[in-house]
Amino acid sequence: MIKVENLSFSFPQKELYKNISFTFEEAQHCAFIGTSGSGKSTLIDILMDPERYLFEGKLEIDPDCRIGHVSQFSQVDKTKEMTVFEYIGEEFIKIQDEITAMYAEMETTSDMDALLEKVQLSLDAFDSMDGDNFENTINKQLNLANLMKLRDLNVSSLSGGEFKLIQVMKEMLSRPDLMIMDEPDVFLDFENLNALKNLINSHKGMLLVVTHNRYLLNHCFNKIIHLENTEIQEFDGRYIDYNFSLLQTKIELQEITVAEAEEIERNENIVHNLRAIATYNAEAARGRALKARVKFTERLEARRIKEPFVDIKQPNISFGMDNEIEDTTVVRVNNYSVAFDELLLDNVNFEMKSADKVAIIGSNGTGKTTLLREVFKNSHDSIEINADVKVAYLSQLQGEMLTDSNTILDEFIDAGFKTYDEIRSYISNYGFEGEILNQKIGSLSGGEKNMLQLAKVSASKANVLLLDEPTSHLDTYTQIALEKAIEDYKGAILMISHDFYSVVNGMDYVLIIDDKTIRKMSMQEFREMIYASHFNKDYLETEQKKKSVEMKIELALKDTNFELAKVLVDELEALIKLL
Template identity: 50%
Template sequence: MIQVKKLSFDFPAKVLYKEVSFSLEMGQHCAFIGSNGSGKSTLVDMIINPDKYMYDGKIIKDESCRIGYASQFAVRDKEQEQTVFEYLSEKFVKNQNSTVAICEEMAVAENVEPLFEKYQALLDEFVSMDGDNYISNIQKQLYIAGMRELEETKLSELSGGEYKLLQIMKEMLLSQNLLVLDEPDVFLDFGNLNRLCKLINGYKGTLLAITHNRYLLNHCFNKILHLEDGDIQEYDGSYSEYRCSQLKEKLKLKQQSIEEQEEIYRTEKMVDALRIRATIVANPTLGNAVNAKQTQLDRLLARQIKEPFIELREPLIEFKPVEAKDDYTVLSVTDYSVSFDDVLLENISFELKSGEKVAIVGPNGTGKTTLIKDILKNNHPSIKIDENINYACLSQLTDENIDETKTVFEVMENLGFETKESISGYLEKFCLEGDALKQKVGQLSGGEKNLLKIAMIANTNAELLILDEPTSHLDIYVQMAVEKAISEYKGAVLMISHDFYLIANCADYVLLVEDKTLKRMRTRTFRKMVYDKYFNKEYLEVDKKKQELEAKITLAFKMDELMKVEKLCNQLEEISSN
């Protein structure tokens, strides 16, 4: 379907790819993974629109390849009065209307040949979309996604997550044989994530998806493309199998590297000893021996194993230490209500104590972000943030907290950093380094922007963090670093999240949006509810064990305890294969 051969491409401030090659076969469901800012979205755009770019190498598409694309950003007209069915059938109805219009023209035209060509093109398009069955196909897709009851619902009444799923469904219905999804899971609640999983698994064509979602990675894909540091690793198999293979390969390379370094050390010692003897004894044979050994050493140095490709960028995220105050209320919400056309939240009341970590969880479109925005404004009569509390926020709105026309360096300079070295050293911990400092914020990837926002609030002395989807767009290893930072933070945290792992690992309790109010729920009860309603309990528990094993393997690698690494890798492989 797609072949990429020795592709190289760079921006003025950043090299993205260095002779990367990979292929995508008919019918494969491929996950495209990699660190934030590694160039995944750009590479996808190059495949779809190669003529936009000046690159070296080749991008070869099969002649039959028809590409559909769904963006990570679901943009819509809130006043749109189409129903769900009308939206999904739009392209089919347009084709039928155009065909009727051409037929009417042909009936009165003197020269029908050019009109007949248009007519035939429309028919071919209709056939390629399986147009004769479009009504039943739409109903089938809605049924698969568990959205059949929304068929006659107006688009303006849908949540953002539901609308995003419709965008994906619309591309699937057009029978494109290659569907490209860019972070389709971002901001989806648990119900819509489950629906997305069903849609992907029910799709018969070839699929390429950029995603960092652990649940999708483990349930929807049979091929992995991993982009890191300008290089691509290609793996046919599931994500769990890939991770096991990756860690075992790292162990093998590490062992080979140790053996090589030992041989290099011995050869260097011999060269030094021969040089000393050659300076004492004027003997041509000794001189030849020195040259021969030096040549051997040069070869060893030239072919020594590089750092394993799988040395992943793992950020060190830490919030500044603060002290929790016993039984001290940092935020209170009393009889808060919000409505637009309908009431979303009604008579909401809760308190957040110093040191508590609380997650607001609920379906898309239930007023959570509006509540957070009103808390941040801190001028609503129902909301009070203690005046003695310093607080910081992470917002998903691009125009808040950050000027996208400034470079990363300028943004950090405005925060009080005095030298380039101090900025570089600070951002290096967040894996924002090198060329990223020269880039304008608007040119960063979604994940890099989120990382920059996290770096900004981590530089404050905030005793309260208000976080709106803090792990969105972040790669898996950054997500885990954020989880660790939040769990170790001593201040109060109020966060909106659909990230099950973040909630389960960090929240003291959950405020669940239900029947237009917030229901307080213990984290353990929340986990059970998620197990029962959305995900498989056994899968989530096994996945948690995998994460724990991978953390132990990472630590063992750092301590060069390779026998321990091998033992842990075997355990991980055993769990993954069951």
């Protein structure tokens, strides 16, 4: 269907791809992964509209290949006056209405042959979409996603997460040969994420999905395309098996690298001795031996292994504080209520201590972001912030905390940094180096913008962090680095998250929105709730053990203890089989 051969493409300030090749074939459900800013969304744009881009190499797309697309930043159109059913079935209803109108036209037309030809074309199009069954098909999809309750609601009343799922259904029902989705999981609550998983797994055609969501990655795909450092790697199989193969490769490469480093050191010692001898003995043979050894050293250096897929640099995220507060209440919410068109939250009461790490969870559109924003603004009568508290805020609406017209350097000058050199040194910990520092923030990817927000939160040295969907758009390597930063942080965190792993790995307890109010839930209760809806028994515990073994392998590699690393790999393989 689609074949890419030796494709290269650059922006003026950045090379994105260098001679990359890959294919899409029938029935493949492919996860498209890579670190933030590596060019995944741009590559999708090239596939969707190759005429817009000046690239080198070959892009072969079957002329009959129909591509469906769900955008990363789709928004609910509040002006659309149609029901969810009408929105999903819009194309079917349109063709159906056209056919009805043409039948009516037959009573008066003077060119029956031309009209019959038009009718036949519309009937063929309707048939290719399985139009006769479209009502049943829509109902099945809504039931699969547990969204039948939305069927007759106006589409403009949907939450962002609900609308994203409805878009996915609409595109799937048009039966494209290849369906492309760019981060369809961002901001989906637990129930909607599970619905997206069901929709992906039920789809019969080819899928290409950009995602960093570990739940989807572990449960939905039979092919991985990994874009990193201008190169691409294909893997036929599950994401969890791909990660395991990368780890095995990393051990092998590091073992070779250590052996090569020892060989280089031995050769350099020989070169050093030959040079010392050459200072007092100018025999031609000695000179030739020295030249040969120098060339041999150069060849060894050139052969040093640089592997873009196994040596990915994790950002160094670290949350520190200017002043640590003793064990006392830092945030108190008393009888808080909020309403827009309808009451969202009522009689909300909770308080946080100075070292509490708390997740707010609940369905899309239940008022979580509004509550967190009002805690940040501290202007509501029902919210009390300790006078010694310094608060930092990460918004899911990135434009709320970042200025798109700023360059990265300008943004951090505005944040209080004194010099560009100070910014360059600091921001390099977050993966921003070179020309990108002079780019406008508006041109960055969603993941890069979230990384900048994390860097600003860290630089604030606040003792209370308010984080609204901090893992959204972040690649899996950065998600893990963020979890470590949260674990090490000594202050208080109030975090909205729909990411199972972030909540389970980093939070002390959960505040769950239930019947328009909030109640406290222990981590044990949260695990049981998640198991009931999403996971097989002991899944998260097995995932935790897997993570622990992976950490031990990393430590073994740091100590160049390759024998221990290989033993631990066998232990890891046994855990992966359980997942």
